[in-house]
Amino acid sequence: MKMFVCIKQVPDPNTTVSKLDPNTKRLVRNGVSLVLDPGDESTISAAIKLRDKVGNSELVAVSMGPASAQEAMRRALAMGADRAILISDPALAGSDAGTTARVLAALLKKEGADVIFCSTESTDGYTGMVPGGIAEVMGIPQLTFAREINIEGQKAVIKRVIPKGYQTIESSLPAVITIASGSFEAIYPTMKGIMGAKRKPYSQVSLADLGLEASQVGEAGAREQVLSIGTAEARAAGQIIKDDGNAAQQIAEFLQRYQLL
Amino acid sequence: MANTIWVLVELEGGAPVRSSLEVLGKAARLGRAEAIVLGSGAAEVAPTLGEYGAEKVYVHADAAYDQYLTLPAVETVSKLFAEHQPTLLLLPTTYDLRDIAARLSMRNGMGLITDATDLTIGDDGLKVTVPWGGETVVTATLTQQRPGIVLTRPKAFSVEQYAGRTAEIENINTTISAESQTIRVIETVEVKSEGPALEDAAVVVSGGRGLGKAENFHYVEELAEILGGAPGATRAIVDAGWLPYSYQIGQTGKTVKPTLYIAAGISGAIQHLAGMKGSKYIIAINKDEHAPIFANADLGVIGDAVSILPQLSTEIKRRKA
Ligand SMILES: Cc1cc2nc3c(=O)[nH]c(=O)nc-3n(C[C@H](O)[C@H](O)[C@H](O)COP(=O)(O)OP(=O)(O)OC[C@H]3O[C@@H](n4cnc5c(N)ncnc54)[C@H](O)[C@@H]3O)c2cc1C
Numbered sequence: 001m002k003m004f005v006c007i008k009q010v011p012d013p014n015t016t017v018s019k020l021d022p023n024t025k026r027l028v029r030n031g032v033s034l035v036l037d038p039g040d041e042s043t044i045s046a047a048i049k050l051r052d053k054v055g056n057s058e059l060v061a062v063s064m065g066p067a068s069a070q071e072a073m074r075r076a077l078a079m080g081a082d083r084a085i086l087i088s089d090p091a092l093a094g095s096d097a098g099t100t101a102r103v104l105a106a107l108l109k110k111e112g113a114d115v116i117f118c119s120t121e122s123t124d125g126y127t128g129m130v131p132g133g134i135a136e137v138m139g140i141p142q143l144t145f146a147r148e149i150n151i152e153g154q155k156a157v158i159k160r161v162i163p164k165g166y167q168t169i170e171s172s173l174p175a176v177i178t179i180a181s182g183s184f185e186a187i188y189p190t191m192k193g194i195m196g197a198k199r200k201p202y203s204q205v206s207l208a209d210l211g212l213e214a215s216q217v218g219e220a221g222a223r224e225q226v227l228s229i230g231t232a233e234a235r236a237a238g239q240i241i242k243d244d245g246n247a248a249q250q251i252a253e254f255l256q257r258y259q260l261l
Numbered sequence: 262m263a264n265t266i267w268v269l270v271e272l273e274g275g276a277p278v279r280s281s282l283e284v285l286g287k288a289a290r291l292g293r294a295e296a297i298v299l300g301s302g303a304a305e306v307a308p309t310l311g312e313y314g315a316e317k318v319y320v321h322a323d324a325a326y327d328q329y330l331t332l333p334a335v336e337t338v339s340k341l342f343a344e345h346q347p348t349l350l351l352l353p354t355t356y357d358l359r360d361i362a363a364r365l366s367m368r369n370g371m372g373l374i375t376d377a378t379d380l381t382i383g384d385d386g387l388k389v390t391v392p393w394g395g396e397t398v399v400t401a402t403l404t405q406q407r408p409g410i411v412l413t414r415p416k417a418f419s420v421e422q423y424a425g426r427t428a429e430i431e432n433i434n435t436t437i438s439a440e441s442q443t444i445r446v447i448e449t450v451e452v453k454s455e456g457p458a459l460e461d462a463a464v465v466v467s468g469g470r471g472l473g474k475a476e477n478f479h480y481v482e483e484l485a486e487i488l489g490g491a492p493g494a495t496r497a498i499v500d501a502g503w504l505p506y507s508y509q510i511g512q513t514g515k516t517v518k519p520t521l522y523i524a525a526g527i528s529g530a531i532q533h534l535a536g537m538k539g540s541k542y543i544i545a546i547n548k549d550e551h552a553p554i555f556a557n558a559d560l561g562v563i564g565d566a567v568s569i570l571p572q573l574s575t576e577i578k579r580r581k582a
């Protein structure tokens with residue numbers, strides 16, 4: 001089976017507070033440390049486990065992004081993906097979720113994907129619209145919020161997280177499957193994996209390779225526009241106390257004062 | 262010309278869900294609100310939607326919407342788009358509506374803005390407020406003249422009553438194609454929890470990694486029970502397997518807006534704040550005086566949550582007695 005995992009490089013959520021550039025109105029990616037989206041680590045891990053369970057299958061990591069995204073792809077390879085493809089083109093800068101989905105779908109169609117894994121949402125843009133968009137362009141089902149995945153013949157069966165519990169749902173393949181964060185234990189790259197990643201096939205494709213026009217993508221193809229960027233209203237500063245043994249009483253008094261008991 | 266705002270109303274147990282009614286009320290304030298109700302209970306629910314702001318309701322009571330996810334609704338709403346020209350489709354961010362929105366926007370070439378907390382439609386067009394991180398607010402718009410989709414953050418609006426309003430009902434005459442019946446629901450399993458539902462509780466007591474170990478979470482549960490509230494958690498401890506996902510509060514969990522939110526051993530990451538910042542009063546207990554949660558607290562206590570929580574439970578019991 002041909003399995004694909006869509007991954008993204010994002011500003012490191014542990015070290016950077018994401019900022020928007022007031023001029024371009026895009027996320028600032030210069031001068032910040034970029035990492036493989038932490039959510040994608042769990043998605044890649046789910047994909048690797050499924051590949052190994054199904055057997056006789058290949059897992060390909062794909063990303064649309066700048067050349068620097070190569071680092072994130074290397075990590076996916078070190079974790080255990082078999083090869084990686086980066087779609088990179090200057091015209092893609094400023095693409096919206098719909099365009100991102102169209103571009104990824106063009107590659108996935110060309111590659112003949114059977115199973116396509118995505119995270120439910122990315123850490124930086126978090127629209128959560130790319131996976132369903134890919135499925136729509138490819139005309140295939142989407143199985144979302146998976147916390148358990150099984151492939152049974154030409155069918156995928158998943159346990160889907162819902163607010164009141166879970167659902168068991170199924171569809172035919174090919175299908176897009178999104179992973180509920182935290183449901184799959186992350187696989188950490190080993191030294192051997194890291195060394196081996198350097199020898200795994202890595203390729204880069206452009207828009208022209210996918211038969212797409214520059215005028216349909218990037219900022220030119222976006223249907224949304226940021227008008228202005230402002231500052232959020234801060235909460236009025238509260239009272240800070242240090243526990244000297246009386247904290248419980250002080251909290252109870254606060255609750256009484258505001259009639260919260 | 263008045264703006265027409267469509268809302269796709271979700272049903273659960275034969276009743277409209279609260280998030281749909283919240284958005285319907287907002288739609289009615291923006292212009293002419295029209296609802297779309299699909300699924301087994303749709304015919305019974307449709308006439309009740311006038312009271313929540315709908316002037317018209319499109320109805321299709323077909324069980325296929327309940328048996329198959331996403332695609333039947335995408336097909337029907339796309340057909341409606343071909344026949345009518347609403348200004349906007351307004352949807353609350355829920356599991357199912359999110360999946361539907363992604364495909365609808367692609368199928369119909371619509372612009373789409375997610376995570377909105379407010380929106381206006383004036384002479385100068387649509388303006389959507391989208392918070393970004395902790396400190397920034399973005400105002401965005403859609404560039405096309407045709408209808409677009411705006412997904413709103415849970416609890417951004419409150420339910421409104423339009424007493425005496427009766428909605429015109431239009432039955433949608435359509436048959437759902439076989440191609441749309443491909444994501445089949447085999448079973449739905451409810452995982453029951455005690456006490457008030459997290460989303461509706463007036464008091465939420467939440468714990469984070471600072472509790473040290475899973476066994477200490479019972480201090481959180483105990484305090485929640487004494488206060489008549491519900492216990493919640495950060496993703497860190499849900500991921501660590503201390504608790505099921507249903508406890509998670511935040512960007513990828515539930516959004517709560519209680520009168521009182523007590524955060525114990527929680528650092529206050531942006532993704533957690535996204536789910537509880539709207540609380541009326543916030544009390545934080547954290548041993549690190551630089552923890553970001555303190556910037557959002559009405560009362561911040563620098564101290565050990567594991568010892569303060571049980572003391573607080575005892576103290577409240579004493580005062581209530
Ligand atoms: C402040 C801000 C607000 C934005 N608001 C909107 C908006 O309202 N509407 C809109 O259309 N766009 C919006 N965007 C742009 C949007 O974030 C980007 O277009 C992005 O390419 C869409 O992806 P996402 O990160 O939202 O993806 P999501 O849909 O959240 O991503 C889900 C998953 O899809 C896969 N995936 C996503 N992107 C890629 C990729 N490049 N390569 C490989 N796999 C990928 C990954 O598995 C990912 O985890 C916004 C961007 C910013 C910075």
Ligand SMILES: Cc1cc2nc3c(=O)[nH]c(=O)nc-3n(C[C@H](O)[C@H](O)[C@H](O)COP(=O)(O)OP(=O)(O)OC[C@H]3O[C@@H](n4cnc5c(N)ncnc54)[C@H](O)[C@@H]3O)c2cc1C
Pocket residue numbers: 013038039121122123468469470471472473494495496497498509510511512513514515525526527528529530531532533536546547548549552564565566567
């Ligand atoms: C895409 C994405 C989505 C996410 N979605 C969510 C979400 O929906 N909800 C969510 O919660 N998180 C979410 N996160 C994770 C989030 O970024 C944080 O990692 C998480 O909220 C941290 O949880 P925490 O506060 O329990 O743990 P930590 O950040 O580890 O904080 C523990 C805190 O406890 C304090 N502490 C330690 N010991 C004690 C003690 N004895 N007494 C008192 N205090 C003590 C420490 O000082 C520290 O501040 C998401 C992350 C990403 C990347």
